[in-house]
Amino acid sequence: MLFCRIFSLLLASTSIVFLLMALITDYWIxxxxxxxxxxxxxxxECVNGKCFVPKVIDGYxxxxxxxxxxxxxxxxxxxxxxxxxxxxxxxxxVGRPFISSIxxxxxxxxxxxxxxxxxxxxxxxxxxxxxxxxxxxSFYLGxxxxxxLLLAGIFSLIAHLRSPQSGYESM
Numbered sequence: 001m002l003f004c005r006i007f008s009l010l011l012a013s014t015s016i017v018f019l020l021m022a023l024i025t026d027y028w029i030x031x032x033x034x035x036x037x038x039x040x041x042x043x044x045e046c047v048n049g050k051c052f053v054p055k056v057i058d059g060y061x062x063x064x065x066x067x068x069x070x071x072x073x074x075x076x077x078x079x080x081x082x083x084x085x086x087x088x089x090x091x092x093x094v095g096r097p098f099i100s101s102i103x104x105x106x107x108x109x110x111x112x113x114x115x116x117x118x119x120x121x122x123x124x125x126x127x128x129x130x131x132x133x134x135x136x137x138s139f140y141l142g143x144x145x146x147x148x149l150l151l152a153g154i155f156s157l158i159a160h161l162r163s164p165q166s167g168y169e170s171m
Contacts, residue, residue, distance in 0.1 A: 004159035005097060009082040011152035012104055015145045016075045019111065022142035023068045026051070029122060029139070032132045041138055042068070060121035067114035068142065071107045071149075078103035078152055085159075097160035104153030108146055115142045 022028075026041030038047040042065050045054055081100035118139070126133040 001159050001162045004155040004162070005082050005085055008097070008100060008104070008152045008155035008159060009079065011148050011155065012075060012078040012082065012100070015104075015107070015148040015152060016072060016079055018141045018145040018148065019068060019072045019075055022138050022145065023065075023072060025138040025141075027136040027138040028118070028142075030134055030136045031126070032134075034130050039136065058121070060117050064114045064118040067110045067117070071110035071114060071145070074103050074107040074110060075145075075149065078107055078149070078156070082156060082159075095160050095163060097156045097163060101153045101156035101160060104149050104156060108149035108153060111142065111146045111149060115139070115146065118142075 023042065026044050026046060027039050028041045030037065030039040036048045038045065040046065042061055043053065044051050046052075078100050081096045081103065085096040085100070119135075122135070
């Protein structure tokens with residue numbers, strides 16, 4: 001089904017943009033204090049406009065980085081396979097939409113692990129009542145990529161199941 005392949009390609013492309021934006025930007029958490037504002041991401045922290053790389057990196061930050069990088073790499077496969085499904089060459093026994101579906105589901109799983117670990121470890125870390133800590137747009141881009149990847153996987157799977165089979169599979 002052409003519609004499912006196109007929609008899967010659009011969803012996976014949007015997902016990889018969201019994942020890369022979440023990965024490289026530093027607005028995962030913003031803290032508003034009485035005298036200053038700080039924001040931090042997975043790679044650096046900024047206080048009053050001055051950014052620095054922390055000397056000690058928490059384990060949950062490393063885990064979040066790792067799984068988001070994995071999710072980005074696998075999402076790239078989920079983007080490439082629907083794209084090449086429009087080209088007329090044989091890819092073996094397994095169809096390209098099926099490979100794209102598996103890649104999108106795996107990338108969604110990696111994304112879920114990354115953002116869930118970050119959320120669970122960051123939630124409630126602030127003990128000072130004068131400081132308001134909120135999750136910000138980089139964090140939400142990571143979460144938004146998760147359902148988009150699931151939808152991309154579903155549409156790729158539908159495209160695979162509705163595509164005509166060659167050889168003995170069609171009998």
